[in-house]
Amino acid sequence: MGFVPDITAAMPQPTTPLPYLIIDFDSTFTQVEGLDELADIALQGHPDREKVVGEIRALTDRGMSGSLSFSESLQQRLALLPARREHLPVLVEQLKGKVSESIVRNRSFFERFPGRVYIVSSGFREFIEPVVADFGIQADHVLANTFTFDQDGRITGFDPDNVLSRDGGKILQLRELDLSGDVYVLGDGYTDYQIREAGLANRFYAFTENISREAVVARADEVLPSFDEFLYQNKLPMTLSYPKNRIKVLLLENPDVRAAELFRAEGYQVDSVPGGLDEEELMERIEGVSILGIRSKTQVTQRVLDKANRLIAIGAFCIGTNQIDLTEAMKRGVAVFNAPFSNTRSVVELALGEIIMLARRIPEKSPKMHAGEWDKSAKGSFEIRGKKLGIVGYGNIGSQLSVVAEAVGMQVLYYDVAEKLQLGNAVRCRTLPELLQQADIVTLHVDGRKDNTNLIGAAELAMMKPGAILLNNARGHVVDVPALAAALRSGHLGGAAVDVFPYEPKTNDEGFESELRGLPNVLLTPHIGGSTAEAQRNIAEFVPERIMQYINTGNTQQSVNFPNIQLPTQQAHRLIHIHANVPGVLARINNVLAAHHVNILGQYLKTNEQIGYVITDINQEYDQEVIKALREVEHTIKFRVLY
Ligand SMILES: NC(=O)C1=CN([C@@H]2O[C@H](COP(=O)(O)OP(=O)(O)OC[C@H]3O[C@@H](n4cnc5c(N)ncnc54)[C@H](O)[C@@H]3O)[C@@H](O)[C@H]2O)C=CC1
Numbered sequence: 341m342g343f344v345p346d347i348t349a350a351m352p353q354p355t356t357p358l359p360y361l362i363i364d365f366d367s368t369f370t371q372v373e374g375l376d377e378l379a380d381i382a383l384q385g386h387p388d389r390e391k392v393v394g395e396i397r398a399l400t401d402r403g404m405s406g407s408l409s410f411s412e413s414l415q416q417r418l419a420l421l422p423a424r425r426e427h428l429p430v431l432v433e434q435l436k437g438k439v440s441e442s443i444v445r446n447r448s449f450f451e452r453f454p455g456r457v458y459i460v461s462s463g464f465r466e467f468i469e470p471v472v473a474d475f476g477i478q479a480d481h482v483l484a485n486t487f488t489f490d491q492d493g494r495i496t497g498f499d500p501d502n503v504l505s506r507d508g509g510k511i512l513q514l515r516e517l518d519l520s521g522d523v524y525v526l527g528d529g530y531t532d533y534q535i536r537e538a539g540l541a542n543r544f545y546a547f548t549e550n551i552s553r554e555a556v557v558a559r560a561d562e563v564l565p566s567f568d569e570f571l572y573q574n575k576l577p578m579t580l581s582y583p584k585n586r587i588k589v590l591l592l593e594n595p596d597v598r599a600a601e602l603f604r605a606e607g608y609q610v611d612s613v614p615g616g617l618d619e620e621e622l623m624e625r626i627e628g629v630s631i632l633g634i635r636s637k638t639q640v641t642q643r644v645l646d647k648a649n650r651l652i653a654i655g656a657f658c659i660g661t662n663q664i665d666l667t668e669a670m671k672r673g674v675a676v677f678n679a680p681f682s683n684t685r686s687v688v689e690l691a692l693g694e695i696i697m698l699a700r701r702i703p704e705k706s707p708k709m710h711a712g713e714w715d716k717s718a719k720g721s722f723e724i725r726g727k728k729l730g731i732v733g734y735g736n737i738g739s740q741l742s743v744v745a746e747a748v749g750m751q752v753l754y755y756d757v758a759e760k761l762q763l764g765n766a767v768r769c770r771t772l773p774e775l776l777q778q779a780d781i782v783t784l785h786v787d788g789r790k791d792n793t794n795l796i797g798a799a800e801l802a803m804m805k806p807g808a809i810l811l812n813n814a815r816g817h818v819v820d821v822p823a824l825a826a827a828l829r830s831g832h833l834g835g836a837a838v839d840v841f842p843y844e845p846k847t848n849d850e851g852f853e854s855e856l857r858g859l860p861n862v863l864l865t866p867h868i869g870g871s872t873a874e875a876q877r878n879i880a881e882f883v884p885e886r887i888m889q890y891i892n893t894g895n896t897q898q899s900v901n902f903p904n905i906q907l908p909t910q911q912a913h914r915l916i917h918i919h920a921n922v923p924g925v926l927a928r929i930n931n932v933l934a935a936h937h938v939n940i941l942g943q944y945l946k947t948n949e950q951i952g953y954v955i956t957d958i959n960q961e962y963d964q965e966v967i968k969a970l971r972e973v974e975h976t977i978k979f980r981v982l983y
């Protein structure tokens with residue numbers, strides 16, 4: 341299955357005549373080097389196994405990168421190898437399971453054009469032939485070395501009469517083949533490049549899916565992160581409609597490294613920018629990006645989205661999504677995903693810690709100690725047991741804090757604009773003032789919607805009990821900071837903890853300015869509510885998984901701006917259609933399908949006020965005209981096909 345931004349490019353007619361493809365075996369057709377694997381098998385149980393395998397690998401590498409002559413590398417490797425005939429079937433089985441993924445994916449290409457593909461390898465026929473036979477490549481299209489054996493079946497060396505055993509063997513072999521027409525070479529090694537250098541091929545493609553060698557890549561006409569890319573560039577039929585290596589991911593604000601690892605493992609190109617980018621900078625970087633990953637800082641505005649010509653999805657590697665213009669993203673068919681529960685517990689733990697620290701006036705006491713001042717006193721210090729905690733915003737964080745706070749003996753009051761399940765003994769307040777007037781500690785856990793700007797201003801602060809404490813771990817703009825500073829300075833409030841600010845520095849190199857600096861009994865933290873190892877790791881797994889599922893299957897479960905559809909397993913082809921939600925679009929889609937006699941296997945539709953999201957599974961039989969007609973259905977925002 342794969343993503344198709346442009347279906348007309350996806351299923352082109354094969355280039356005619358198709359060039360001859362000379363494909364290397366070790367580390368190209370398969371993910372590994374056959375001789376290294378053979379060594380591993382032959383040396384099983386051997387005390388020096390690791391050492392010898394390591395030596396063989398090093399020799400392979402030197403031969404491949406051109407730093408040791410090929411024949412010398414081969415001779416030295418075989419001398420180290422105590423392999424026998426009976427090891428070969430084991431090796432073949434192993435190699436069959438290690439064919440390069442993009443080659444496996446495009447098996448049908450090989451089956452369709454067997455006469456145009458040659459495997460030219462300095463590896464050995466004994467293990468190559470059976471592996472490539474599974475792809476329809478016949479023995480006479482395998483050109484490789486052969487082993488020599490002694491009477492006991494031990495491998496003693498190689499047939500020296502085979503041209504491939506010599507230096508420049510691949511060149512000699514291509515001369516002997518004497519192919520007429522275009523010849524393209526695909527390989528990971530220097531000897532593959534040498535075919536092109538000798539003028540025996542029109543193009544050399546460095547194949548880097550398994551290994552990338554600098555000296556080889558530097559000399560290549562093209563670099564292929566996968567075989568899909570080769571097929572795509574040459575407009576040849578392929579299983580994936582679009583090579584995954586063409587999907588660009590841009591990660592900002594340092595999400596955990598696991599995120600980049602997961603995207604890379606999927607075959608995507610990943611670029612990272614430490615820290616955030618402002619609007620203008622992001623507008624410059626967003627072109628060509630398919631997946632944008634951000635955290636709470638980056639503003640994804642309409643202007644940014646206007647420049648986003650290839651954007652499929654945005655990942656907010658955090659909970660809040662107020663920094664993204666969700667509606668504009670939706671109107672452009674860009675799905676947004678976040679991690680709604682991955683750092684919930686981290687924020688709750690921070691809030692609980694802050695409540696205790698402030699109730700004991702630790703922000704004042706600790707700096708005094710550091711300054712050498714001993715100030716032992718109980719003045720203004722309280723237990724939190726029995727105190728009233730007012731939670732504003734009883735969502736995931738607020739309600740989780742409610743449970744934990746009750747466990748340490750607090751009485752919980754909460755206020756939320758939505759109806760919420762009341763947990764434990766928590767008491768619901770009908771209005772915000774009702775909560776503010778009663779609570780000893782007020783903690784904010786509302787989301788960052790615009791309407792929440794200055795939710796707590798001078799009037800609300802004045803309603804709070806004298807000596808009460810305020811926590812803001814939600815969003816900076818929710819509290820009127822000058823009013824809070826005034827309430828603290830006047831002594832009306834007994835303390836505050838603030839983790840989020842209306843303006844936050846872009847990187848750790850920028851200074852922090854705030855009226856709250858230097859005020860008594862105030863804990864200031866640099867937006868670290870969700871910054872724990874656990875939370876960051878969880879987020880970095882959760883968000884890429886959602887995005888990849890969306891790209892690979894169309895599943896929009898947990899998208900924050902798309903109609904949520906959890907889809908059954910795809911049958912044959914899947915058409916994904918995002919359109920403006922106006923009457924009649926579904927009917928038009930189905931008219932196109934009916935007019936072309938396309939059989940619908942399943943259809944799923946969900947809409948919201950702005951867009952409709954319709955998934956249609958169809959059988960294999962359809963032609964390009966259908967796709968063209970579907971693209972042209974009025975009000976289409978985005979259309980793609982999954983194979
Ligand atoms: N400091 C930090 O590092 C972190 C901050 N956050 C912030 O915490 C916020 C809350 O997170 P969750 O609990 O997971 O979100 P949530 O969406 O589950 O809960 C938010 C709740 O606030 C309520 N609400 C919104 N406006 C309100 C108002 N004016 N008055 C009363 N209730 C209101 C909503 O109805 C909802 O129940 C996030 O949106 C984010 O901005 C989240 C994670 C880390």
Ligand SMILES: O=C(O)C(=O)COP(=O)(O)O
Nearest residue numbers: 635636637658659660870
């Ligand atoms: O999860 C959230 O909404 C947060 O505020 C945490 O943001 P961050 O990932 O630390 O920029």
